Amino acid sequence: MGWLEGQAAIVTGAASGIGRAVAERFVAEGARVVVVDRAEAALATLRASLGAMCETVVGDASLPDTNARAVAAAIDRFGRLDTVVSNVGVFDWHKRLDRLSADDCVAAHDEVFAVNVRSHLLMAREARPYLKETHGSIVMTCSTASFRGGGGGALYTASKFAVRGLVYQLAHEWAPDIRVNAVAPGGTVTGLSGIDSLGSADRRLADDERLVAAVGTATPLGFAAEPEDHAGAYVLLASTGNSRGMTGTIIVSDGGLLARI
């Protein structure tokens, strides 16, 4: 028996990286998943490997319609919703605020916050009635940048602090019906990408060998994580049987980075 046997879940940002590893692990633990991403081709390869346990929704997770379609797909296809892993995110590549024009600052802020913060707000409000029925849970993706400076630029760090605030606020507002938690990964070898408004949308973390090596060196455990390294933490938080008393909890999965600050 898997830890998520009989559950139906939504995972956003599932075409790549941490979201993909979580979706694959959820299915291995017995869950059926609606996987959401704007990268249609990569999402189709995930669907092909997960088969009948998986439904896809292609769209921009920062928009209401995509989140509404994802929740509707879970209910139509699986008849219930137990867990939402709200995980999409983009990076600002450590862009310094003093090197942004005012116009670029507005555009980059709107883009980063739409993806990194608004997507979670929209998914949470859309999923709430169905999660209430199952006494389900939400698991968001925070970051070490939710706790300290230097894990990105001002925009990324502010957005990830905002996600941490959202976890605490919704855990407070929606208890006792819905648990709201998060996982905070440290540097992880994924396709994490930049943003259109700063011309960095095609830049990907996994392609930056120097950055990956620097993460490994800076991390007490001595390696940059792989997406699969975090999947078990999401399973734990999604599993009512194993985390019934956990809400407003953020599991840090960072190789010890925050421990030495």
Ligand SMILES: NC(=O)c1ccc[n+]([C@@H]2O[C@H](COP(=O)([O-])OP(=O)(O)OC[C@H]3O[C@@H](n4cnc5c(N)ncnc54)[C@H](O)[C@@H]3O)[C@@H](O)[C@H]2O)c1
């Ligand atoms: N990689 C790291 O070092 C790291 C560290 C801490 C936290 N995180 C967080 O982990 C989460 C997952 O990122 P990842 O590292 O796996 O990157 P990734 O790029 O491999 O995966 C993110 C996925 O989200 C999708 N996506 C992005 N914006 C979207 C949107 N608006 N609508 C729909 N889909 C969208 C992308 O297409 C991609 O498939 C993010 O929230 C990121 O901030 C990553």
